[in-house]
Amino acid sequence: MDLKQLNAFVAVADLQSFSAAAKITGLSQPSLSRLLKQLETDMNVALIDRYHRPLQLTEAGLFFYDKVRALLIELDTITNMTKRMSAPSSALNIGFVPSVLYGLLPEIIADFKHSAHQGANEADIEVNLKDISSYQQIEALKTGEIDVGFGRFAHQDPWIQQILLRHERYVVALPKAHPLAQNEEQRLIDLANNRLILYHQTHLPVSTTAATIIKTPNGMDKDIDSTEPVTEPLLHLFAQHGITPLMTTKVSDLQVALGLVAAGEGITLVPASLKSMRTEQISYQPLIHENVTSPVYLHTLKDFIHPKIPDLLRSVYQVYEQRGITYRVQQFI
Ligand code: BEZ
Numbered sequence: 001m002d003l004k005q006l007n008a009f010v011a012v013a014d015l016q017s018f019s020a021a022a023k024i025t026g027l028s029q030p031s032l033s034r035l036l037k038q039l040e041t042d043m044n045v046a047l048i049d050r051y052h053r054p055l056q057l058t059e060a061g062l063f064f065y066d067k068v069r070a071l072l073i074e075l076d077t078i079t080n081m082t083k084r085m086s087a088p089s090s091a092l093n094i095g096f097v098p099s100v101l102y103g104l105l106p107e108i109i110a111d112f113k114h115s116a117h118q119g120a121n122e123a124d125i126e127v128n129l130k131d132i133s134s135y136q137q138i139e140a141l142k143t144g145e146i147d148v149g150f151g152r153f154a155h156q157d158p159w160i161q162q163i164l165l166r167h168e169r170y171v172v173a174l175p176k177a178h179p180l181a182q183n184e185e186q187r188l189i190d191l192a193n194n195r196l197i198l199y200h201q202t203h204l205p206v207s208t209t210a211a212t213i214i215k216t217p218n219g220m221d222k223d224i225d226s227t228e229p230v231t232e233p234l235l236h237l238f239a240q241h242g243i244t245p246l247m248t249t250k251v252s253d254l255q256v257a258l259g260l261v262a263a264g265e266g267i268t269l270v271p272a273s274l275k276s277m278r279t280e281q282i283s284y285q286p287l288i289h290e291n292v293t294s295p296v297y298l299h300t301l302k303d304f305i306h307p308k309i310p311d312l313l314r315s316v317y318q319v320y321e322q323r324g325i326t327y328r329v330q331q332f333i
């Protein structure tokens with residue numbers, strides 16, 4: 001069994017056609033058929049059901065396809081990483097989610113560049129920033145599209161190490177004229193009958209079951225029969241306190257959500273570092289609940305850390321110190 005056979009098999013399975021697979025692998029159709037026949041003979045297993053159009057895999061073929069495809073992706077990751085290890089790029093490619101860009105990221109990058117510039121004989125480092133969701137950062141690290149990512153969701157992946165930088169508290173964003181804007185602190189229950197603007201594109205991987213008892217703003221508990229999983233991040237925070245907001249509106253991103261709050265269309269929760277946005281129209285207020293937080297993670301590969309990433313982490317801690325933000329120093333594996 002060799003790589004050529006495995007690549008040919010995966011191409012046929014993906015495209016369900018010998019001619020399309022021949023084109024994509026650069027083989028002639030007879031050579032492709034021969035390779036696959038040889039693979040099946042070596043294993044003494046029929047992998048492809050050749051009597052159906054489009055082609056289908058046998059049950060054994062489906063099992064083999066799942067495992068081999070994962071193996072080929074892994075091999076690609078290993079090849080990519082090995083190449084990068086021997087010649088790390090001089091630029092640092094950083095992936096980020098929008099909420100960290102509107103928060104501390106610009107300050108951290110400025111500190112990082114300033115420190116690099118001050119280092120003895122150090123050339124200026126080129127930094128490229130890429131707007132990329134937390135989940136996509138995992139794939140982008142493996143392919144080498146980015147060297148490091150800042151995101152807000154926990155991931156389990158054997159290739160990735162994730163450093164928890166801090167838990168950032170959420171604040172409530174309310175239109176300035178809203179009656180609740182008079183209160184110095186907010187409780188989730190008091191927000192429940194406002195329209196809650198949802199803006200996260202990524203949902204939580206683990207599901208929490210919605211509260212079966214809703215606490216209503218007038219203090220009466222109401223039974224609801226819901227076993228729906230709550231994976232939307234803001235609804236999840238409410239659900240953890242046994243609360244289901246009465247009305248929600250889903251928008252495409254954080255900027256749009258704050259635009260709607262500014263226009264008096266509802267309220268939302270944002271990480272505290274965003275509270276300087278649209279302050280002419282929006283009032284930001286703390287929540288009394290200490291556990292209503294959003295984590296900030298640094299993602300990088302386990303086996304290959306770009307040589308500039310430890311300096312970047314130092315800049316993160318430097319900015320935390322300047323701002324009096326509590327954090328625990330973490331080390332790379
Ligand atoms: C933070 O808000 O903690 C943060 C933002 C960007 C990069 C790293 C950390």
